[in-house]
Amino acid sequence: EVQLVESGGGLVQPGGSLRLSCAASGFTFSSYWMSWVRQAPGKGLEWVANIKHDGSERYYVDSVKGRFIISRDNAKNSLYLQMNSLRAEDTAVYYCARDSSGDNYAREDFEYWGQGTLVTVSS
Amino acid sequence: DIVMTQSPDSLAVSLGERATINCKSSQSVLYTSINKNYLAWYQQKPGQPPKVLIYWASTRQSGVPDRFSGSGSGTDFTLTISSLQAEDVAVYYCQQYYSTPRTFGQGTKVEIK
Numbered sequence: 726e727v728q729l730v731e732s733g734g735g736l737v738q739p740g741g742s743l744r745l746s747c748a749a750s751g752f753t754f755s756s757y758w759m760s761w762v763r764q765a766p767g768k769g770l771e772w773v774a775n776i777k778h779d780g781s782e783r784y785y786v787d788s789v790k791g792r793f794i795i796s797r798d799n800a801k802n803s804l805y806l807q808m809n810s811l812r813a814e815d816t817a818v819y820y821c822a823r824d825s826s827g828d829n830y831a832r833e834d835f836e837y838w839g840q841g842t843l844v845t846v847s848s
Numbered sequence: 849d850i851v852m853t854q855s856p857d858s859l860a861v862s863l864g865e866r867a868t869i870n871c872k873s874s875q876s877v878l879y880t881s882i883n884k885n886y887l888a889w890y891q892q893k894p895g896q897p898p899k900v901l902i903y904w905a906s907t908r909q910s911g912v913p914d915r916f917s918g919s920g921s922g923t924d925f926t927l928t929i930s931s932l933q934a935e936d937v938a939v940y941y942c943q944q945y946y947s948t949p950r951t952f953g954q955g956t957k958v959e960i961k
Contacts, residue, residue, distance in 0.1 A: 760950070770890075770898065770941055772950040784948045820897055825945075832904065833945040834888035838897035 727751040727837045729821050734842030741811050741846070747804040747821030747839055755779075755799040758824035760835065761806050763817035771817075774806065775824050789815075811846045818843050850874050850944050854953035860961040867929040869956045871942035876922045879946065886946035889918055889927045892955075893938045901940075902927065934960065 733745040747759070760775040774785045774795040783795050794807040804821050819842055822835035851874040861867045877886045885905035890898035900909050902918035905925055915930045929936055937960060942953040 769955045770892075770943070770952040772952070775948070775950075786949045830882050830884070833886065834900050834903040834943065835890075835898070836900055836903075836909070838899075841897055 727823065729823065729837055729839035731819065731821055731839045731842040734819065734844045736845045736847065737811055738848050739812060739846055742807070742809045743811065743844060745806040745808065745819055745821075745842060745844070749802045749804065749821075749823075752823070752837075754797075754802040757826055759795075759797060759804045760822045760824045761795060761804075762820045762822055762835065762838075763815075764820070764841075765814075765817040768817075773819070776804070778827060808844070811844075813846050816844060816846045849949055850877065850947055850951050852942055852944055852951050852953040854940075854942060854956050856956060857954065858957040858959065860959045861929075861932045862961045863934065864931050865961075867932050867936070867958055869927045869940050869942075869958075871920075871925040871927070871953050873923045873925075873944055877944045877946035878922050885921055885925070886944055887918075887920075887925055888943045888945065889916075890941045890943065891936075891938045892941065898941065929958070932958070932960070 728750045730748045737743050761773040763771050763773050776783045776795045792810045796805045821839045823837040825833040853872045855870045887905040889902040892898040901912050901916050906918045917928050919926050939955045939957050941955050
């Protein structure tokens with residue numbers, strides 16, 4: 726059974742930093758791209774970033790470029806999101822999601838999601 | 849960036865009746881070389897993560913009831929719930945995975961009339 730479990734959320738002051746983690750199990754983690762998707766309270770879904778199987782490619786939504794860093798440790802089956810210079814508008818539930826296998830023409834929707842971790846940026 | 853626009857923002861449907869949600873992309877999400885639309889539909893219930901219902905615009909995810917169906921191609925897509933059940937009350941999102949950044953529609957809230 727595929728499981729994704731996020732942790733690391735909490736209350737942080739504007740300008741502060743936080744590191745989110747996502748522990749993966751039930752599939753070959755090193756074979757998949759992984760994504761972070763967030764959802765502000767009462768709002769819709771926003772894709773934040775993704776990372777290739779081996780970490781060699783990373784992509785970000787414009788609003789977090791230069792502030793967030795996505796990374797992974799395949800030996801630990803873990804995905805991370807380092808969030809720096811946090812702003813009130815970063816307040817959201819952050820989900821990790823399994824992305825594409827990277828095979829030609831493989832499905833690239835988010836078939837599996839974690840339960841999410843809440844990040845609140847407030848003074 | 850590809851902008852995804854859903855309509856309506858909300859709808860109320862009687863139990864057993866049909867619910868139809870539309871999604872329009874600002875550019876085509878059809879990968880013509882393989883004739884696949886890079887579009888998915890998700891259902892999200894309160895306090896839960898999203899759940900994929902449909903991918904490739906019309907392929908039903910395993911375990912999803914067959915009252916859910918997806919259609920459309922290019923820039924115009926539809927999610928249909930053929931006979932609304934109480935457990936279908938949720939917010940539904942379309943999402944394109946044709947290009948990065950992956951983008952979602954704003955969501956459509958489905959309620960019981």
